[in-house]
Amino acid sequence: MASGYKVAVVGSSDAVGNELISILEERDFPVSEFRALEPKGSLGDYVQFHGDDVGIEEMKVDSFRGIEIAFFAAGDAISRQYVPLAVQHGCTVIDNSSHFILDKDVPLVVPEVNAHKIKGHSGIIANPSCTTIQLVVALYPIHKAVRIKRIVVSTYQAISDNGKKAMDELTNQIKDLFNFRDPTVQVYPYQIAFNVLPHIDEFLENAYTTQEMKIANETKKILEDDSIGICATTVRIPVFYGHCASINIESERKISPDETRNILRSTPGVQVLDDPSHNIYPLPIYTAGMDDCFVGRIREDISIRNGLVMWVVSDNIRKGAALNAVQIAEHLIAGNE
Amino acid sequence: MASGYKVAVVGSSDAVGNELISILEERDFPVSEFRALEPKGSLGDYVQFHGDDVGIEEMKVDSFRGIEIAFFAAGDAISRQYVPLAVQHGCTVIDNSSHFILDKDVPLVVPEVNAHKIKGHSGIIANPSCTTIQLVVALYPIHKAVRIKRIVVSTYQAISDNGKKAMDELTNQIKDLFNFRDPTVQVYPYQIAFNVLPHIDEFLENAYTTQEMKIANETKKILEDDSIGICATTVRIPVFYGHCASINIESERKISPDETRNILRSTPGVQVLDDPSHNIYPLPIYTAGMDDCFVGRIREDISIRNGLVMWVVSDNIRKGAALNAVQIAEHLIAGNE
Numbered sequence: 273m274a275s276g277y278k279v280a281v282v283g284s285s286d287a288v289g290n291e292l293i294s295i296l297e298e299r300d301f302p303v304s305e306f307r308a309l310e311p312k313g314s315l316g317d318y319v320q321f322h323g324d325d326v327g328i329e330e331m332k333v334d335s336f337r338g339i340e341i342a343f344f345a346a347g348d349a350i351s352r353q354y355v356p357l358a359v360q361h362g363c364t365v366i367d368n369s370s371h372f373i374l375d376k377d378v379p380l381v382v383p384e385v386n387a388h389k390i391k392g393h394s395g396i397i398a399n400p401s402c403t404t405i406q407l408v409v410a411l412y413p414i415h416k417a418v419r420i421k422r423i424v425v426s427t428y429q430a431i432s433d434n435g436k437k438a439m440d441e442l443t444n445q446i447k448d449l450f451n452f453r454d455p456t457v458q459v460y461p462y463q464i465a466f467n468v469l470p471h472i473d474e475f476l477e478n479a480y481t482t483q484e485m486k487i488a489n490e491t492k493k494i495l496e497d498d499s500i501g502i503c504a505t506t507v508r509i510p511v512f513y514g515h516c517a518s519i520n521i522e523s524e525r526k527i528s529p530d531e532t533r534n535i536l537r538s539t540p541g542v543q544v545l546d547d548p549s550h551n552i553y554p555l556p557i558y559t560a561g562m563d564d565c566f567v568g569r570i571r572e573d574i575s576i577r578n579g580l581v582m583w584v585v586s587d588n589i590r591k592g593a594a595l596n597a598v599q600i601a602e603h604l605i606a607g608n609e
Numbered sequence: 610m611a612s613g614y615k616v617a618v619v620g621s622s623d624a625v626g627n628e629l630i631s632i633l634e635e636r637d638f639p640v641s642e643f644r645a646l647e648p649k650g651s652l653g654d655y656v657q658f659h660g661d662d663v664g665i666e667e668m669k670v671d672s673f674r675g676i677e678i679a680f681f682a683a684g685d686a687i688s689r690q691y692v693p694l695a696v697q698h699g700c701t702v703i704d705n706s707s708h709f710i711l712d713k714d715v716p717l718v719v720p721e722v723n724a725h726k727i728k729g730h731s732g733i734i735a736n737p738s739c740t741t742i743q744l745v746v747a748l749y750p751i752h753k754a755v756r757i758k759r760i761v762v763s764t765y766q767a768i769s770d771n772g773k774k775a776m777d778e779l780t781n782q783i784k785d786l787f788n789f790r791d792p793t794v795q796v797y798p799y800q801i802a803f804n805v806l807p808h809i810d811e812f813l814e815n816a817y818t819t820q821e822m823k824i825a826n827e828t829k830k831i832l833e834d835d836s837i838g839i840c841a842t843t844v845r846i847p848v849f850y851g852h853c854a855s856i857n858i859e860s861e862r863k864i865s866p867d868e869t870r871n872i873l874r875s876t877p878g879v880q881v882l883d884d885p886s887h888n889i890y891p892l893p894i895y896t897a898g899m900d901d902c903f904v905g906r907i908r909e910d911i912s913i914r915n916g917l918v919m920w921v922v923s924d925n926i927r928k929g930a931a932l933n934a935v936q937i938a939e940h941l942i943a944g945n946e
Contacts (some may be wrong), residue, residue, distance in 0.1 A: 422912050426763035426855035428805050428844065446783060461888040468765050468846065468853050468893050470906050470920045475885035479866065479908035488911065501912030505855040505920065507765065509805065509846050516805050518763035518842040518855075529816065548812040551798040556805050569807050571816035574825070575759050575838030583807045583842065 276302035277605060280339045280363075282354065283346030284308035284319050285328060286435040288368060291594035292343050297322055299598060302605070309335055311350050336361040341604070343597050344368055359395035364604060366597045368399045370482070373490055380493050383599045384541040385412045390603050397600055401483065402592030403427050403506065403515055404490040409565045409591070410584045411521065413539045414532060415495055418523040418578075422501040425487065428509050428516035429472060430556060430588050434459055442510055460508065469508040481506060514556025515588040519581065526578045529570045536567055541591070546570050554585035562587055563595055613639035614942065617676045617700075619691065620683030621645035621656050622665060623772040625705060628931035629680050634659055636935060639942070646672055648687050673698040678941070680934050681705055696732035701941060703934045705736045707819070710827055717830050720936045721878040722749045727940050734937055738820065739929030740764050740843065740852055741827040746902045746928070747921045748858065750876045751869060752832055755860040755915075759838040762824065765846050765853035766809060767893060767925050771796055779847055797845065806845040818843060851893025852925040856918065863915045866907045873904055878928070883907050891922035899924055900932055 279296070283289040285308075296303065308319045309331040318325040329335065331350075336342060336358040344351050344358075344367045351369035358365050372378040379389035380398045385408050390397060400408070403425075411420060431438040438459045445455035445465035455463050462469060473482035488502035536542045545554045546568040554566035565586040573579025586592055616633070620626040622645075633640065645656045646668040655662040666672065668687075673679060673695040681688050681695075681704045688706035695702050709715040716726035717735045722745050727734060737745070740762075748757060768775040775796045782792035782802035792800050799806060810819035825839040864872075873879045882891045883905040891903035902923040910916025923929055 424761050424857050424910075424912065426842075428765065428846065443787075447787070450780075450784070462892055463894060466848050466894065468848060468851075468922075470853070470855070470890050471885070471888065478911070479885055479906070480911070503857060503910045503912035503916070503918060505763075505857075505906065505918060507853075507855065509765065509848075511803050511805060511847070514805075516807070516844075518807070518844065520761050520840060520857075548808070548816055551808065553807050555799055557800060557803065569816070569842065573761075573840045574815070574817070575761065575840035579840070581840060581842060585805075 276304035277340045278305040278338055279303045280307040280309055280336065280342040282309045282331060282342060282344045282350065285310055285317060286345070287432050287589050288345040288593045290319070291589045292345060292597060293319055293321055295590070295594050295598045299602070301598060301601065307335070307339060311346055333357060334361070336363045339363045341366065341601055343601070345593070355396060364393065365396045366399060366600050367396055368593055368597055370401060370486060372396050372398045373400060373486065374493065380490060381600050382408050382494055382596060383603055384409050384539070385494055387603045390600060391607055397604070399593065399597045399600065400490045400494060401486045402433060402588040403429065403483070403517060404487050404494070405592050405596050406515060406565045406584050406586035407487065407517060407519070408491055408494050409541045410536065410567050410582065412495060413535045414521065414523070414527060414580070415497070417535055418525040418527045420500055420521050420523050422522040423491070423503070424520040425502070425504045426518045427504065427506045428511070429506060430511045430513050430515055431464060431508065432513050432589050438464070439512055442512070464508065464510050466510060470505065472506040472508055511556055513560035513587055513589060514585055515592060516554070516556055517584045519584060520573055521580050522573070522576055523578045523580065527580060529572060529580070532570050532580060532582070541565055542567055544568065554583060556585055559585045560587050561590065563591060565591060613641035614677045615642040615675055616640045617644040617646055617673065617679040619646045619668060619679060619681045619687065622647055622654065623682070624769050624776070624926050625682040625930045628926045629682060629934060630656055630658055632927070632931050632935045636939070638935060638938065644672070644676060648683055670694060671698070673700045676700045678703065678938055680938070682930070692733060701730065702733045703736060703937050704733055705930055705934055707738060707823060709733050709735045710737060710823065711830065717827060718937050719745050719831055719933060720940055721746050721876070722831055723833070724940045727937060728944055734941070736930065736934045736937065737827045737831065738823045739770060739925040740766065740820070740854060741824050741831070742929050742933050743852060743902045743921050743923035744824065744854060744856070745828055745831050746878050747873065747904050747919065749832060750872045751858065751860070751864060751917070752834070754872055755862040755864045757837055757858050757860050759859040760828070761840050761857040763842045763855045764844055765848070766843060767848045767850050767852055768801060768845065769850050769926050775801070776849055779849070801845065801847050803847060807842065809843040809845055848893055850897035850924055850926060851922055852929060853891070853893055854921045856921060857910055858917050859910070859913055860915045860917065864917060866909060866917070869907050869917060869919070878902055879904055881905065891920060893922055896922045897924050898927065900928060902928060
């Protein structure tokens with residue numbers, strides 16, 4: 273164990289899994305054995321890890337034997353089936369799916385906010401959904417300062433959430449349209465090129481999507497405050513990387529834009545980019561590949577007494593998924609030392 | 610006069626002016642003489658009107674002599690300079706710029722809402738900005754029913770607002786990026802392809818943009834209610850046609866999603882597209898070229914007592930600009946009959 277941990281990544285060949293591997297390398301996560309698993313295997317396919325070619329193995333019942341930490345990034349169905357098996361083998365799972373997020377026995381962790389929850393895990397730690405992560409990183413210090421009563425959020429979400437197939441689809445649709453051919457629609461219910469879909473995940477009985485309710489429920493769980501009112505509208509737009517969120521909050525005590533900027537400037541994981549007179553505000557193309565959540569357009573909400581408006585952007589694949597998972601693992605092993 | 614009016618279109622060679630001409634044709638607006646004017650002229654350039662080639666003339670001090678109705682769609686600076694001249698010549702101007710929108714003597718008109726204001730004009734009638742139009746068409750009947758106290762809106766605005774040069778820039782940036790070349794950035798402060806800019810128009814002292822304050826101020830003026838709190842975040846996205854708005858309202862009396870749908874179904878200029886279980890919701894690609902404002906994703910705002918959420922989409926060039934202007938002209942001449 274001295275030289276590192278036995279680590280598996282499930283879903284290593286898609287966007288989040290790929291990024292997970294890069295981030296483990298970048299941050300020099302101590303790994304003594306590395307396994308790349310896919311639900312169906314990809315015979316003959318390899319991923320690179322620290323310069324070595326690692327064959328992608330087909331995931332089986334005993335794939336997790338001997339593995340200490342497994343990152344799951346292969347969707348809800350795979351997590352539902354295989355996470356319990358991995359835990360039975362003594363493995364600690366950091367799960368990127370939404371299957372366990374509201375399970376009372378599963379900590380839902382954004383390390384900047386509630387790293388202390390990691391200790392209490394019983395084999396599974398859930399990684400929140402991408403938009404929730406950037407929301408709570410930016411809002412937690414404000415909530416601590418002035419208690420947030422209500423959050424209204426509208427999102428502008430990149431397609432890399434849906435992996436390579438979505439990125440290929442956007443690219444191919446644009447090429448088809450530029451060549452006067454009908455675009456092929458497979459990943460989303462409608463053409464995503466030059467379009468906007470107010471529809472992420474599934475629709476529920478209450479006319480919200482699961483994504484919208486995840487933002488509400490996960491935020492309450494992570495901030496440990498069920499009294500906050502949260503209303504989200506989640507929207508897919510034709511952007512490859514970087515989720516944006518337009519956020520209106522109402523707080524118990526008034527907080528000024530200056531006070532907010534001061535608090536956020538000293539918040540880990542946050543960068544304030546807020547100088548409109550010089551066209552400085554967060555943009556998804558410049559936050560792609562970056563670790564932090566970027567906050568700008570901070571201003572008083574002119575429609576209400578104690579209101580504040582802001583624009584939060586983060587790389588949905590990094591902090592919104594892979595980086596947050598690796599940070600959880602770092603806290604996990606720090607607790608083991 | 611029996612056979613029609615003497616009409617001029619200023620800015621006839623760009624997106625809105627072009628659409629104005631098409632809509633005058635489509636709706637058989639009675640025109641006895643038609644003049645296409647450009648601030649700088651486009652020597653040798655023509656527009657088509659009812660099958661005739663009409664040469665684009667350079668606008669001069671006396672260009673409006675004899676003209677009865679002039680549509681201006683060439684920006685604030687041109688309107689500031691030439692609208693008063695046109696009025697001096699006895700012409701009635703329907704102005705698409707934002708120069709006169711808050712002028713107390715200038716009616717700001719969305720015919721579905723306040724056509725009665727047209728009568729009181731003194732030569733100028735202002736066309737509201739695109740996002741305001743779709744907002745008030747959808748919200749006016751709700752305001753009448755339950756009095757709206759507060760509106761929070763985040764927009765997803767198409768680039769055709771900025772005319773052909775913006776549409777060319779998006780196209781060219783995508784082609785450059787697909788060919789591994791650096792994209793050229795001219796129209797917007799940053800690349801618009803695969804990006805999101807929380808910046809439309811100019812930034813003001815209060816950190817809002819002029820576009821955001823226009824939505825607030827125009828909505829209050831059109832609904833004739835200064836007590837409504839309105840907070841807008843306006844955002845440019847890489848879409849050619851169709852503005853989307855994610856809207857949260859709070860009203861004095863509670864209104865259910867069903868009641869809202871019923872009211873909107875009988876509202877002129879509105880189409881309800883709201884059946885999430887069958888993936889029915891408004892989308893910009895399908896509203897391009899259409900006259901109505903499309904409303905969907907209507908649901909209770911779960912974060913507040915009397916709250917409602919909706920998604921409103923409309924063609925920014927048609928109802929958001931050219932169509933609304935022609936509808937104003939139709940009311941104007943109906944009042945003359």
